[in-house]
Amino acid sequence: MRGARERAAMFGQSLVMNGPDKRRHATTVTSCQQSQTRRLWPLSLLGITLPMLCTTFVLAQFPRQKYLHKNGTLKAVLVLRDVQVGTAGPQGTLWSVRPSGAWDRRQVAGRIARKPDRTGKLTVRQLQRLADVLAHAQVKELPVRLGTYRGKTPHLVTLGWGKQQCAWSLPPGTPVPKYPDQPFGKLTPEDCFAEVNQVLGKLLQPPRKKNKKN
Secondary structure, X not given: OHXXXXXXXXXXXXXXXXXXXXXXXXXXXXXXXXXXXHHHHHHHHHHXXXXXXXXXXXXXXXXXXXXXXXXXXXXXXXXXXXXXXEOOEEEEEEEEEOOOOEEEEEEEEOOEEOOOOXXXXXXXXXXXXXXXXXXXXOHHHOOOEEOOOOOOOOEEEEEEEOOEEEEEEEOOOOOOOOOOOOOOOOOOHHHHHHHHHHHHHHHOOOOOOOXXXX
């Protein structure tokens, strides 16, 4: 018996276990592994859901009612004008979102905005999402001007909400920076502008065409 214990200490129990002992040992190990998995699973789920809950909580602190009527329509027209100024005048695009959620995109050439070349309509949930973002970004509090570039050919991006406008003057060819997703951080006016710009880029997409079956 003593020799068996010594061999077990030197080489591990699995080398000296009989059939029943091996089965009991395997069952114990499996039970421990399952118990550990059950303990870790809630932590993994929490790591996935916590950021989503935090974002939802933060957005809830900025009521969408400031931007959305009770009937689900926006309280003003939202406009995003993105143009590059050159010798021939501004060239770019003009996006408009109406209170009903209907939106369109027009090409801008100088002072002329052409007929819409892309249209669509936001769903009720998309309008709610947009209103949440407008509230979080506090669009009504944005200044009239952003950016330090004062050259003659700026990349000029203008965000309009009703009669309010905020124009961001960027160097030629410079895009609007990406929104730094920081729901608990203090947002600068540039962050707020970038958030709305980024969300609009995702929402204002034409509906996907259904594949026709042969």
